[in-house]
Amino acid sequence: MPCYGRLFSSLLVALVLLFASSRAPAADISVRNPSLSAGEDGYTLSADFNINLNARLDEAIAKGVTLYFVVDFELSRSRWYWLDEQVISRSQTFQLSYHALTRQYRLSSGVLHQSFPSLDDAQRILSRLRNWQVLDKGSVRPDQTYLAAVRMRLDLTQMPKTFQVNALANRDWNLSSDWARWNFTPVETSPSALTTTSVLPAAPVEAR
Incomplete structure (x- = not known):
């Protein structure tokens, strides 16, 4: 019975949050200043993101729901005789959660984590x-x-099953930035010199 009680409570919280999200302001993410920098072992990516969470996502975190943010990176090469060649595709996941006992927000990636006194931090x-x-x-x-x-x-897809069925069909929970694209040319004679152009506007891409 305790197991069914916990399942019912989780389902009830999910339904309340998802129903309320239909009245919440839209959340969005945008990408700024993406760049690749050369180092001894290869190239590293840096970027800034404007992340606007609506009140319902804030509420979900406060109620103990972990949000999983994924950063996707792709590098491709144009080929006139065939489809573009995908050189590399990588993803990194960040978990944002709230711990009621310590009243701390926690940001994790792999085995690394850091705690913060506020969601804004x-x-x-x-x-x-x-x-x-x-x-x-x-x-x-x-x-x-x-x-x-x-x-x-x-x-x-990494959230609790009770959220996934309805959240996948609710646009307030389908949060993704557009792809930010720029040209990149490695320079052999100067490892620190990279050629980049301004970010190109791109059509919205659905989360995979």
Whole structure:
């Protein structure tokens, strides 16, 4: 019986939050200043994200629901005779949660985690991606121009099952930035010099 009680409570919380989200302001994410930097072991990605959570997502976190934010990076090369070649595709997951006992918000990635006194503080760190190695040394050629792309999305598939059925069909919970794209040309003679252009506008892409 205790098991059924917990299941019913989780389902009730999910239904309340999902029903209320239909009246909440839209949440959104946008990407700013993406760039690749050369290092001894390869290239690292840095980017800033504008993350706007609506009141219902804030409430979900406060009620103990963990939100999973995924940063996707892709690098491709154009080929005139065939489809574009995908050179690399990487993803990194960040978990944002609230711990009622300590009254602390927690941001985790893999085995690393950090606690914050407020959601704003945690969100501020989440919005600044720095020095994520996405390309190994020798994986790109200096005589080629590539198209780099990055986005951030809320991954509903990692959330509790009680949320997934309705959340996947609710636009207030389908939170994803557009792909931010820019040209990238490695320079062999100067490891720190990279050629980039401004971010290209892209059509919205559904979370995978």
